[in-house]
Amino acid sequence: MQSQRFSSLGRPAILAAVTMAGVLGTGTVATAQALKDVQTADTPLVLKAQGSFFVGGEKAEQTQVETGGLGPGGHITVNQMYVRYMVPQAGAGNVPVVMVHGATLTGKSWETTPDGRMGWDEYFVRKGHPVYVPDQVGRGRSGFNQAVSNDVRAGSVPPASLPNWLRFSDEVVWPNFRFGSKRDAPYADSQFPLGAIDELSKQGVPDLTYGGGVPNPNPTFKALSDLAAQLNGAVLMGHSQGGPYPLAAALLNPAAAKGLVLVEPGRCPADYTDEQIKTLARIPILAVFGDHRDTPTGISTRPSWQLSFEGCQQLIDRLKAAGGQAEMLDPSARGIKGNSHMIMQDRNHLQIADLILKWIDEHVGTRAVKKQ
């Protein structure tokens, strides 16, 4: 492990396109070098508490075949949401921040970056906020409901009953996460640590959210809302697929949502009723988007991220017209160039984090007691 001086200053974009193409051309076998690249902060992390727990979940009765055949069937739990947390010793009473990940990913998104720098989870804790990182229902340590797969395997239901599992290939990730126009063709100013892109690839897990594998409405909405209530109020932050989840959770229990941060949301709903807008207008809301939004994603359902940006701008306009404190954070308009869709892992990720922390301080109103 290396020593790390964590500052909020973005480092210059030292990796030019030509260099990167060379680095990435050396092979497609993923390295096993991640641990040696992990950096250590100069000062200890002092926690009042850390650990994990679940929110929600319900019992389902399943057959022996559905539970995999080793012993009798019976009751299992489904639709629970795993949550890992850290509470700083200084600032334990500050407003908690819940960080929800995006499609084909898990809570790992917010932890140590692919190139071994401190994740936003720890950075927000060091800035005095208790941080709660879930895995969405159906993903990672939250598990999923395997019954239909075992039924299909046994031949009792047709193959079309299977959920569709989504994963992004590297070829999809490059243009869709806006690292470059295509695989191994990075933008010259990209802030993503492209030398560690194989480590990002390892963060990918199968996602059944769009494929009929999670109940509708997604139980993650209610779980986030319940988590915020159990915390006596929280800032709900979501990324990408999870970007609009804070809105959905807030509508279930507006009093528990102290602020919403939508990080590169895949979409901002355009069909809210005036009543829903009135409710959301009582909650401070920030949307954050990176750079290179006009470039083609290669995905037909969302040809460019500029469309997501514009949809969120329209929601912000509606909220402001209803008296809300809603705001767009577009670092590229402030001269901060090259941020990707994985903005929380970009090389200048602490610079972006500081902008969000400042917004939380100013709009949610609970300052960090002590900056560590």
Add this chain to the structure above:
Amino acid sequence: MQSQRFSSLGRPAILAAVTMAGVLGTGTVATAQALKDVQTADTPLVLKAQGSFFVGGEKAEQTQVETGGLGPGGHITVNQMYVRYMVPQAGAGNVPVVMVHGATLTGKSWETTPDGRMGWDEYFVRKGHPVYVPDQVGRGRSGFNQAVSNDVRAGSVPPASLPNWLRFSDEVVWPNFRFGSKRDAPYADSQFPLGAIDELSKQGVPDLTYGGGVPNPNPTFKALSDLAAQLNGAVLMGHSQGGPYPLAAALLNPAAAKGLVLVEPGRCPADYTDEQIKTLARIPILAVFGDHRDTPTGISTRPSWQLSFEGCQQLIDRLKAAGGQAEMLDPSARGIKGNSHMIMQDRNHLQIADLILKWIDEHVGTRAVKKQ
């Protein structure tokens, strides 16, 4: 959250069978009360570092259908192993401990217990050991290879190609994890926090290890071995299904395995060659089993845990005959009664942890610098 005085003293088995049957009879809907039950230690946790990374992984080329159809197919990463870690500020140079979970579970096994007490992960850190908690390849945040499922869904390969997903129903868990003779019929002296058993049920995730969904040999063995090497030596601890994994990892790189702790291993191999025994005999090895081992599990492939115990005793005897430092820890033979298969979550879990820590101190030879 409650304040917690964490001592290593086991608390008395206050829950009698009649009481428990009443508590558990109140309904089968899982509670959403986990956070309020989470306890906080009296002293802060001071970490030199924490975070996560991956070990291993390799690229696979998949079709658009196999990756779920949103955008073109291409390369994804499979067979990687997610690892979360905490390094204590005091004792950062001590021997690290890697904790590998069992079947249908994830690294969550070692974190906060179902009733909200400190997990072994944090306790070992507080005792001065860096702790590394993986999710097995194919499970939790390590993801799995979804290609065959999407191929079956598309009709291009037969349903029998699907892996078998295993989950333990509550009806299997009660006798198999030795909480009681059957569901809701606890042993009077059970050490497991049975009032929180629905929280254990939430820890369950589908497991394809036995069902043809993970390559053979299991990539977790090599990943554990590589992790131990990257750490310049580690104690490898495995539970249940993961119980014999430390043996497999040690045979791949004996020099990196400083000690092996097999916690309630499902089996200890009986077919090691004399050469393999000679290699393993150079590494201190401890097997740990709880109580009530003679009771029927209800699972035909392992009718009782006493069979696992006896198999491990035979391995220990072979290792000792070859000059090894191998040992059985059977708390029930020392008057510590009622421990379950989930011994790291039992009410006296810190008492058991202290016995293991003492064994590490005495046999691996790296003491904690400072007891926090």
